[in-house]
Amino acid sequence: MAGGPTEDDSLIATWRDAIEEPAIVDLIDQLHAEAHRHIDAQAPVCVASGRCCRFEQFGHRLFVTGLETALTLSRIERTVTTEDVNGARTDGNCPFQLERLCSIHESRPLACRLFFCDAGADAWMPHLSQDLHNRLRSLHDLWSIPYRYGEWRDMLAMFAADPR
Numbered sequence: 001m002a003g004g005p006t007e008d009d010s011l012i013a014t015w016r017d018a019i020e021e022p023a024i025v026d027l028i029d030q031l032h033a034e035a036h037r038h039i040d041a042q043a044p045v046c047v048a049s050g051r052c053c054r055f056e057q058f059g060h061r062l063f064v065t066g067l068e069t070a071l072t073l074s075r076i077e078r079t080v081t082t083e084d085v086n087g088a089r090t091d092g093n094c095p096f097q098l099e100r101l102c103s104i105h106e107s108r109p110l111a112c113r114l115f116f117c118d119a120g121a122d123a124w125m126p127h128l129s130q131d132l133h134n135r136l137r138s139l140h141d142l143w144s145i146p147y148r149y150g151e152w153r154d155m156l157a158m159f160a161a162d163p164r
């Protein structure tokens with residue numbers, strides 16, 4: 001017997017509906033723009049090594065909100081399947097990493113924009129990340145959007161299990 005909608009299905013539907021609201025998308029885009037203003041001012045070194053997206057090798061995890069995941073997936077051409085996510089887990093990277101580069105650069109979530117492996121970024125990146133993330137969280141409260149924050153591939157897997 002087929003099961004009914006799960007809690008995850010309901011969350012995903014709510015986030016997909018939320019990103020149909022231009023004001024919500026504008027607020028997220030403003031956070032991205034602010035991140036880039038700070039990054040431009042700090043000018044961290046990036047040699048496009050791709051290490052930041054090879055999570056297991058580099059020993060870090062990328063966390064995103066469900067709302068951001070919905071927005072990112074709405075802005076890209078491709079569909080992400082469960083097999084894509086499992087393959088990335090096996091390879092220790094992100095399903096969007098192509099060679100050393102990000103294949104969805106313009107649509108990547110906030111945490112991807114903020115993370116730099118340049119040790120000099122430790123002086124400002126954590127504070128900036130926390131501030132922008134707090135505001136991202138406030139946006140959920142303001143618009144009564146359910147909040148969930150999880151590891152990037154876990155979030156992608158959640159959406160892959162509920163394709164449109």
Ligand code: SF4
Pocket residue numbers: 052053062094095096097098101102103104105108109112
């Ligand atoms: S979305 Fe792009 S920047 Fe973010 S982890 Fe994946 S490949 Fe890296």
